[in-house]
Amino acid sequence: MFMVSVPTARKWAVRFQAEGAAGMVDRSSRPKTCPRRTPEQVKQQIVRLRWRRRLGPVQIAGELGLAPSTVHAVLVRCRLNRLSHIDRVSGEPIRRYEHPHPGSLIHVDVTKFGQIPDGGGHRFVGRQQGAHNKQTTPGLPRGADYKARTGTAFLHTVIDDHSRVAYVEIHADEKAATAVGVLRRAVAWFADHGVTVERVLSDNGSCYRSHAWTAACTELEIVPKKTRPYRPQTNGKIERFHRTLADGWAYARFDSCESERRTALPNWIHSYNHHRTHSAIGGPPISRINNLPGHHT
Structure with missing residues (x-):
């Protein structure tokens, strides 16, 4: 009637008989043990290489002797799979904040x-013409080299x-x-x-x-x-x-x-x-x- 297999219906029936309505709550499908899980020490090494040297999964896997897919999975779990998530200067994860209302900070x-000198600056007219415009702009002070200062x-x-x-x-x-x-x-x-x-x-x-x-x-x-x-x-x-x-x-x-x-x-x-x-x-x-x-x- 409900388009499920006989073992599934039997499992739910046994749970209801044993625990009542509480047995119908969704349960995690995560296994009790995971012997092949990446050790915490290796995870820290992956994160350290990502932060400090900004290496990709393939490069990190080559240095640690791991599969690139394993390294990528660790980076995804740590939210470091994109370099844009890391501060380019310090290599630390970007921490964003926003105060709750206007005026709080x-x-x-x-x-x-x-x-800009009269006639335009060097960004638009070029350095030669920009230097000429400086010299011809009235009232500009001049340094020890006799060049005008805007x-x-x-x-x-x-x-x-x-x-x-x-x-x-x-x-x-x-x-x-x-x-x-x-x-x-x-x-x-x-x-x-x-x-x-x-x-x-x-x-x-x-x-x-x-x-x-x-x-x-x-x-x-x-x-x-x-x-x-x-x-x-x-x-x-x-x-x-x-x-x-x-x-x-x-x-x-x-x-x-x-x-x-x-x-x-x-x-x-x-x-x-x-x-x-x-x-x-x-x-x-x-x-x-x-x-x-x-x-x-």
């Missing part, structure tokens, strides 16, 4: 871009950990007073969007280790946090945003002068926050701020 950092634009960036909403300001330095001013305006900007900042994560730059930064965080009732030295991956969300900023704004098109590029920044930031789909959250960052899709409570 914001990331701050400073990135630098060389300013200077550096310091972009103070702020990213909300949960939503990835960005706040950016351009300044001429990265001093403590400048960083504190950016923090105050960023907190006010987030407050206008209904977000209360609770923590701020920064690297160990001098402006973030200053007394002024600590005093500002205390006044704003924000808990300051620092990344581990020489570990930029901890602040990876804002580091990745800097790459997006360079590809999408700084070097995305030809700008004939620095003021033209700076004028385009507010429109690009608005597009990033309100219209550009973020690959990590599946929508624009602002969608997690106004909670229209119901991403957070």
Whole structure:
């Protein structure tokens, strides 16, 4: 009637007679013993070779005298079967985190871009023409070699950990007073969007280790946090945003002068926050701020 074999029906009947309804619960089909299971010590060797030397299953199998299929099975169980799952710098598995709601943590950092001389920079017009544009741009300081210096634009960036909403300001330095001013305006900007900042994560730059930064965080009732030295991956969300900023704004098109590029920044930031789909959250960052899709409570 139920399209099963006689031994299967007999097995279930015996279980029901012996244990009642509790005997009908699904049971694991895993064997009680597995004498040919890969030893734990060999498993650790496989994982170590994968982490430290980034070897494939065939290479690891050749060094340990195992079958490649065995090595691959171990890597799959340990979730190391793809190299993209491993941090390229340290060789450790990537540990991702996300704070539960907007404002729980914001990331701050400073990135630098060389300013553009009048006529365009070398990325678009070539190094020879770019050097000529530097020499002919009025008002540029000159070094000991008499070559013009366009200077550096310091972009103070702020990213909300949960939503990835960005706040950016351009300044001429990265001093403590400048960083504190950016923090105050960023907190006010987030407050206008209904977000209360609770923590701020920064690297160990001098402006973030200053007394002024600590005093500002205390006044704003924000808990300051620092990344581990020489570990930029901890602040990876804002580091990745800097790459997006360079590809999408700084070097995305030809700008004939620095003021033209700076004028385009507010429109690009608005597009990033309100219209550009973020690959990590599946929508624009602002969608997690106004909670229209119901991403957070």
